[in-house]
């Protein structure tokens with residue numbers, strides 16, 4: 001597989017292990033998503049880079065048909081039984097966020113959490129994403145904030161003025177999720193850099209929320225998850241617009257010129273060849289593009305539509 005995509009499968013990385021002992025961070029993200037998705041509903045929802053389904057409980061009971069796409073086929077295969085048993089309306093598909101195997105104007109909603117640091121070509125991703133989302137759809141984007149409080153203190157101590165430039169910052173790859181291996185992209189972003197790109201691609205920012213204010217190991221240890229989660233709730237309310245926390249969530253609504261959209265009821269109706277966006281013919285465990293003739297295999301329960 002090409003090195004253009006961060007491929008967890010080549011490292012045999014089991015991402016679910018990362019979340020052992022990170023209950024506070026998980027709670028903090030759930031608080032934001034629950035608030036952003038309150039009163040939302042619709043037909044199709046897409047979780048991009050959704051991995052083992054950590055966040056499915058925030059959307060699966062609101063949207064009729066949900067899809068997780070992820071580049072890690074191994075993760076999807078390993079977690080298929082659990083995800084399906086909790087939410088039978090979720091389909092898992094191996095696919096690349098840059099080449100989404102779905103029809104234009106399909107999804108009423110979507111999210112991406114803890115994945116944008118692996119996306120080196122952000123404009124390309126957001127324009128591909130806007131293709132598959134419907135006009136007026138809701139999309140939630142999380143990203144790692146490069147100008148968070150600890151980074152500012154560090155920069156002042158080191159007299160480093162580069163922190164505030166808009167360029168993405170590649171974090172040193174030690175002990176980070178999926179990035180323990182050299183060459184893995186782990187980008188932190190200036191909030192305005194992401195806001196500029198996302199708005200250019202047609203997404204209007206409706207709400208913004210900082211998250212994980214208290215990602216400080218000693219505090220977690222002393223106070224315990226319950227207290228620190230309570231404090232997080234208060235901090236999220238007080239400083240929703242600040243650039244201080246390490247993670248920022250944007251709730252957006254897509255405005256599109258092409259407003260035509262149909263209602264689709266089955267997976268086969270929404271799938272398109274990710275390579276050329278041609279129509280496909282389906283066999284039991286194989287899909288063939290009628291246009292470029294590329295073949296895609298269903299590996300156990302998971303379609304493999306990964307192309308680079």
Ligand SMILES: C[S@@+](CC[C@H](N)C(=O)[O-])C[C@H]1O[C@@H](n2cnc3c(N)ncnc32)[C@H](O)[C@@H]1O
Pocket residue numbers: 005006007008015048049050051052054055069070071072075095096097098112113114115118119177178
């Ligand atoms: C750090 S994990 C986050 C998983 C999940 N969103 C969560 O927050 O629990 C990043 C995930 O993004 C996936 N990923 C990275 N690059 C991708 C790409 N180009 N297309 C699809 N998935 C990608 C990885 O395989 C991995 O499962």
Ligand SMILES: [Zn+2]
Pocket residue numbers: 273274275276277278289290291292293294
């Ligand atoms: Zn094709």
